[in-house]
Amino acid sequence: MKALRCHQTGEPGEVLSVEEIPDPTVADGQLLVSVLAAPLSFPDLLLCRGQYQFAPPLPMTLGVELCGTVLAVGAGVNRFAVGDRVIGNPAPPDGAFAELAILEDSAAYPAPKALDDAQASALGIAYQTGWFALHRRARLQPGETLLVHAAAGGVGSAAVQLGKAAGATVIGVVGGADKARHCAELGADLVIDRRDADFVKAVKDFTDGRGADVIFDPVGGDAYAGSTKCVAFEGRILVVGFAGGTIPKPGLNHALIKNYSILGLHWGLYLRHDPGAVVECHRHLTTLADAGAITPLVTERLSLADTADGLRRLGDGHTSGRVVCEPTAGSTP
Incomplete structure (x- = not known):
């Protein structure tokens, strides 16, 4: 699969490149998903620069959240099935700026039907x-x-x-x-x-x-x-x-x-201290999205090749709303 990889920390345009790497394999309690969309965020920028609160091992694939389609489920997963559309948070160093990603079952949630892939990816x-x-x-x-x-x-x-x-x-x-x-x-x-x-x-x-x-x-x-x-x-x-x-x-x-x-x-911290509240919050957000009360503002949709520059512009304060990487799509304004 193709992935946006970081072999050393630094500015996105200097240290990120699209590479071909082996497909991930699903383990117990995990989902393998085809990544439909992954929003760019400040945690991604901080991870790239080595300024985040923890330092994942290198090389790493950035991307802390996604919307994807479930391709396979590991033993013990009963909340999702192949074909489900989900949003969630992959764990560094194996992130969402890739064609495929792994989610822990506990870090995945149903994608709201009212939102398209890019919008849903930004709801998390x-x-x-x-x-x-x-x-x-x-x-x-x-x-x-x-x-x-x-x-x-x-x-x-x-x-x-x-x-x-x-x-x-x-x-x-x-x-x-x-x-x-x-x-x-x-x-x-x-x-x-x-x-x-x-x-x-x-x-x-x-x-x-x-x-x-x-x-x-x-x-x-x-x-x-x-x-x-x-x-x-x-x-x-x-x-x-x-x-x-x-x-x-x-x-x-x-x-x-x-x-x-x-x-x-x-x-x-809620993921650690009160994970049930996170699940309940997702229910509230889904209800609001289905009612049309909230819709993530997606202003750009980028290919993997354009994502490094998108992160640079995010860091420079030159973006609005959410800039989203679509790993299998081309760059569009």
């Missing part, structure tokens, strides 16, 4: 992250105001849609006109281009000085610093990631004086 980590952040951690309520940073990105676009589905008023902060257009299409009630406007002032003006009840921050740095200036009384700031490259050092005295909460969200 980003929407699970958004759902757990907004509902389990921040307890977002109907009628509250939600501020989403990087609102046209993979995780941010999921948070915008989930916030609207929850009955919140959603403010999206983006960088650039194209991203502002995508954010508006996602349903945000107010879109702020941080390149043209001070988002702190814009949020205060929009909320009559009250501020945002919940702030979803996958960026860190200046985004977090500004969030502390426009969070509402008893508001909640969700720390989801640091795509901006700077990890904030919050002033806890400021949180005390303004009476807001700082909440961390690491979705992967």
Whole structure:
């Protein structure tokens, strides 16, 4: 099979190449799937650069989530059968940017019928992250105001849609006109281009000085610093990631004086501590997808050969929504 391989860590364009490698074989408790689509994500970029929280052995195939068709099942698998369409998370170093991949039975879920392959592949980590952040951690309520940073990105676009589905008023902060257009299409009630406007002032003006009840921050740095200036009384700031490259050092005295909460969200920990909640979350997301309330924003579909450049552009902040690798398809705009 063909796979996008990494023999040493570094920048995607320098260390990734498409290679022919042996087909994987299914073991007990596993699924062998034909990869229909695999979204590009920041974990892929960090794995490629050797900056992730753990270092898989090299060489490795990147791609932390996928949508695929089951080709074979190992002994003990009774949740899926050959021909089923599934989404899931292959375990590094054997990832999803390949024609075939292995999933543990426990890491696979039925693909929602309402979504095409690329959309379904993007429903996993980003929407699970958004759902757990907004509902389990921040307890977002109907009628509250939600501020989403990087609102046209993979995780941010999921948070915008989930916030609207929850009955919140959603403010999206983006960088650039194209991203502002995508954010508006996602349903945000107010879109702020941080390149043209001070988002702190814009949020205060929009909320009559009250501020945002919940702030979803996958960026860190200046985004977090500004969030502390426009969070509402008893508001909640969700720390989801640091795509901006700077990890904030919050002033806890400021949180005390303004009476807001700082909440961390690491979705992967639910897989270890409460896997049943992940299954239940997938049911909720499938229901929302079937109702048309959420649809992952897929802006590009790339071949394996184009995926390294896609990861480079993702790291440079030059993508919107989800860029998806389709291992057996050509590159299309």
